[in-house]
Amino acid sequence: MPSFIERFRAHRRRVVATALATVVAASGLTLGTTAVPSAAHVDDSSLSWTPCPGVPEPSLGLECTTVTVPLDYAKPAGEKIEIAVSRLPSTNPARRRGVLLLNIGGQGDSQAALPLALVSLGLPASVRETYDLIEFDPRGIGRSTPLTCNLRPDQAATLIPPPYARTAADVNQRAADARQIAEQCAQSGTAHLLPYITNTNVARDMDRIRQALGEQRISYLGYSHGTYLGTLYAALFPKRTDRMVFDSVSGLGGLDAVGARRWGLGFELRFPDFARWAASQDATYGLGATPAQVRTRWLQIVDNLDQAPVAGISGAALRAMTYGMLFNDSIFPALASALQALAAGQAPQLPPPPAGGDFSGMLALVCNSPGWSRDIDTYQRHVAVDRLRYPLFGPAAASVWPCAFWPAKPEPRVDISKAGSSTILLVNNLRDPATPYVGAVELHRTLGARSRLVTADQGGHLSYLFGNNTCAKNLETTFLVDGKRPSRDTFCPSA
Structure with missing residues (x-):
């Protein structure tokens, strides 16, 4: 049976899958990794769509294919890789606007x-009529040509985010572990792909997908780090964009060193939402009758687990689990139940983890971004500062990633401030633990009049369809369907 740490480290795969778990279970869908049949292999001149493997209901209409792209765009005639693409066709072709x-x-x-x-x-339904819905797996990830770092289970379990560092010695130990992961990436059978698994290349791949689909322009709905991919596309291909929605904005650099460190801030801003909810349910869970009592109780449980782990669960593991379970209000009962069990010295009853997944490709996108320090003393200082500023999670968010030892050079920065699409809608929850609101403000300030910002007074990661703010949802839908952005930045009160 997988250990608690293996199951509930707050990996992005796991927290996104948690948010979708109820939906997927109800619909019988499968989001796991499955090879694409060779019959779907195509070139840029035509696409051959086939039923998607791993999706048990072909009648739902989802189709899959691949698009061939250069590994290195500086050598377009050189080695090629495959980008996996799925499509759910418009429900009303007569009204279809595009993709x-x-x-x-x-x-x-x-x-x-x-x-x-x-x-x-x-x-x-209006969005379904307006567009073919097109998903793509970024290069190096999922059904696209994959990258692997041959991660062991224990490495995968502590990859994103790093473990909470209580002391300077913890930072040094994390540095040693991160160095080993970076070395494995450099020595794997797919190491030659490493320099080319970059965010800018993903944006270029998006334009190859547009060409393969025969579209003059694309519209885009990107969440979280996907907002950065959209930002790059809008800067590099401004004449090829239609309506661009960036939901849960990751800031100017996506999940880079700045974005990762902000998770400490995000946890601090979001935890009070859980504390208020748990206080309202004190009769059920016994975690405290006020938010302050819930916070104190949570810290006591963490400290107790650091002294005497329960069923192998340490305080660091509980911090990581809590971070992931702050992503959606619907997960609060499971978190409260886990805390109740741990407070009683019992192993919590937890749902099984999603199957499959390899974060090697995502790690390459992150570590090929500019700005990662290679000086471990820098991480020691950041951890020490954030231990005081954001004590709940700062020493995890600020600790060492394998990027500190990454074998490839970082990709050049793309200047997004001077040119690009002017049809961009930014949407962010006020209390998002993964993409704090400051990132949306930062990007909006950089884009200026080219963007509008919708602020949703709610917590959690991901807004459109994942949250309960009707105002924000309606504004996003109106923009996608009618192309009408708010005339000015808009604040959407809590529901």
Whole structure:
């Protein structure tokens, strides 16, 4: 049986899958990694769509194919790789406007069934009529040509985010572990792919998908790190964009060193939502009658587990689990039940983890971004500072990633401030633990009049279809369907 740490480290794959778990279970969809049949292999001149493997209901209409792209865009005639693409056709071809590319953000496995999952979450019929829904697995990930670092289970379990560092010695130990992961990436059988698994190349792949689909322009709905991919596309291909929605904005650099460190801030802003909810349920869970008492109780449980782990569960593991379970209000009862059990010295009853997934490709996208320090003393200082500023999770968010030892050079920065699409809608929850609101403000300030910002007064990661703010949902739907952005930045009160 997998250990608690293996099951509930707050990997992006796991937290996204948790948010979708009820929908997927109800609809019978499979979001796991599955090879694409060779019959779907195509070149840029035509596409041959086949039923998606791993999706048990072909009648739902999801189709799959691959698009061939250069590994190195500086050598377009050189080695080629495959980008896996899925499509859910428009429900009304007569009213179809074009295609809506989708990206859920950080992922470790294929999200081919994402269009169906969004429909099950309540994607409006008007959006279904307006677009073919197009999912793509970024290069190196899922059903696209994969990258692997041959991660052991214990390495995968502590990859994203790093373990909470209580002391300077913990940071040094994490540095040693991160170095080993980076070395494995450099020595794997797919190491020659490493320099080319970059965010800018993913944006270029998106334009190859557009060409292969025969579209003059694309619309885009990107979540989390996917907002950065969309930002790059809008800067590099401004004449090829239609309506661009960036939901849960990861800031100017996506999941880079700045974005990762902000998770400490995000946890601190989001935890009070859980504490208020748990206080209202004190008769059931016994975690405290006020938010302050719940916070104190949580810290006591963490400290107790650091002194005497329960069923192998340490305080660091509980911090990581809590972070992942703050992503959606619907997960609060499971978190409260786990805390109740741990407080009693019992192993919590937890749902099984999603199957499959390899974050090697996502790690390459992150570590090929510019800005990662290679000086371990820098991480020691950041951890020490964030231990005081964001004590709940800062020493995890600020600790050492394998990027500190990454074998490839970082990709050049793309200047997004001077040119690009002017049809961009930014949407962010005020209390998002993974993409704190400051990132949306930062990007909006950089884009200026080219963007509008919708602020949703709610917590959790991912807004459109994942949250309960009707105002924000309606504004996103109106923009996607009618192309009408708010005339000014808009604040959407809590529901």
